[in-house]
Amino acid sequence: MDDNSQALVLLIKRQVLQMRQLRHFQWSLPSATSASVSQQSTGPGMNHEHASALSVTTPEMQQAILDQILHDPTLKRYPPSLTYQHSFAKKLISMIEIEGTHEISGELLELFTELLMTAPKRPEQGGPPLKPCFKSYCLDRACSKIVTVMEEQTTISSGTTGLRTWEASFWLAEYLIAHPEILAKKNVVDIGCGVGFLGIACAFLGAKKVVLTDGNTDVLAMARQNIGYNVVPCPTTASLLDWENFTQEQIVALKAEVLILSDLTYDPTNIVPLVNVLKAILVKGVSAYMSSAIRNPQTFVDFFARIEQECVGVEIEEISLKDAEHLFFFDEETVQTVKVFHLSFP
Structure with missing residues (x-):
């Protein structure tokens, strides 16, 4: 995984651990960040347009999100709410389906199904009141x-x-x-x-x-x-x-x-x-x-x-x-x- 891809995984990880609202979620690196990372690692000749156009839907990125975020030891020990994890996985799968370029990882589908069965609905959907949960900064x-x-x-x-x-x-x-x-x-x-x-x-x-x-x-x-x-x-x-x-x-x-x-x-x-x-x-x-x-x-x-x-x-x-x-x-x-x-x- 190149430096830009890793930077994007870490950006997503910080947002998930903090439980950032998905309607405000950043799914791509800011252009300036992409250019900065690229110049540090590969010099000014890097194609910055390619760097800033990284997609979270590729098989490599799907696996990185699973390994470094959804299966991360911090998240496993101190998990964000199951409802949030379910919403995050659902949004990621939806993006993969809409783009229509890559298959959805079997491991990601398995995790989503597990969360679908265990995560409570939100209060506005008839679920129980929100409870305290872990957030990591x-x-x-x-x-x-x-x-x-x-x-x-x-x-x-x-x-x-x-x-x-x-x-x-x-x-x-x-x-x-x-x-x-x-x-x-x-x-x-x-x-x-x-x-x-x-x-x-x-x-x-x-x-x-x-x-x-x-x-x-x-x-x-x-x-x-x-x-x-x-x-x-x-x-x-x-x-x-x-x-x-x-x-x-x-x-x-x-x-x-x-x-x-x-x-x-x-x-x-x-x-x-x-x-x-x-x-x-x-x-x-x-x-x-x-x-x-x-x-x-x-x-x-x-x-x-x-x-x-x-x-x-x-x-x-x-x-x-x-x-x-x-x-x-x-x-x-x-x-x-x-x-x-x-x-x-x-």
């Missing part, structure tokens, strides 16, 4: 570093939005991937960790120690489970941190050097308690990196006004994301503008 294009988390498939569950990964976490993760020196040999504290994707990613990106914190016990329980699903390369724990009822002893015990926060400014009632806990932790020598989707501009303005009032002298820098490599996938129709900030004392 690749921190590089080679899928050599993967964070696996169990998370809800719905926006709100058990009265909280903290049981799924939100888009702003992806943007901050991509910035940290591009700048691993921020985390290198540092004690990282995740404020409002949710299911733990971002904090666990920091462990893989060079942190010395990571503490995931949240004020919701259901969220913390899932975060602790998710730590266990990953072979983290540094001590990584999850601790209760109630923004309205914390002690100085708790703050000191965190030994924070870098704070990470993602999508915590959506609720106006969160502003005062969140700033109170930041005021306690964000002292000279500690840096905070936060990302937020701007859903309510006024709430965002009020948050920073409160920060400047309570954390006198703090510097707030909006971070450019132009050098970040986009590794994650989300529905661009629903995500709002995401901004990333660095907060620190000079």
Whole structure:
């Protein structure tokens, strides 16, 4: 298999592991990516039109998708929902049939039949309510570093939005991937960790120690489970941190050097308690990196006004994301503008 074909398999793998919606799925390499891979491997004389026209329907690609994705050890151990796997296999088979050039692999048909018998229908088709499932997020294009988390498939569950990964976490993760020196040999504290994707990613990106914190016990329980699903390369724990009822002893015990926060400014009632806990932790020598989707501009303005009032002298820098490599996938129709900030004392 040539480099372009392998790059396409890895692109598909990253999307499947993350359970990207099939209506947004990329089944071919972007032209620029194809040209880049081709030049790296074979020089400028490569036929880039051929590279960008790779088809997932060939026997070679069908087998690669089976071997490297559908039978991948990560997927087998921590599988995306069976319903999603069934939909993916059905879509791939449909593409092969519509193109009409190649036979459908017998192994692929066998797997599809098995999924057809075992996968529940979606709720809108009369199936049961959606259950939590595994999603795996690749921190590089080679899928050599993967964070696996169990998370809800719905926006709100058990009265909280903290049981799924939100888009702003992806943007901050991509910035940290591009700048691993921020985390290198540092004690990282995740404020409002949710299911733990971002904090666990920091462990893989060079942190010395990571503490995931949240004020919701259901969220913390899932975060602790998710730590266990990953072979983290540094001590990584999850601790209760109630923004309205914390002690100085708790703050000191965190030994924070870098704070990470993602999508915590959506609720106006969160502003005062969140700033109170930041005021306690964000002292000279500690840096905070936060990302937020701007859903309510006024709430965002009020948050920073409160920060400047309570954390006198703090510097707030909006971070450019132009050098970040986009590794994650989300529905661009629903995500709002995401901004990333660095907060620190000079």
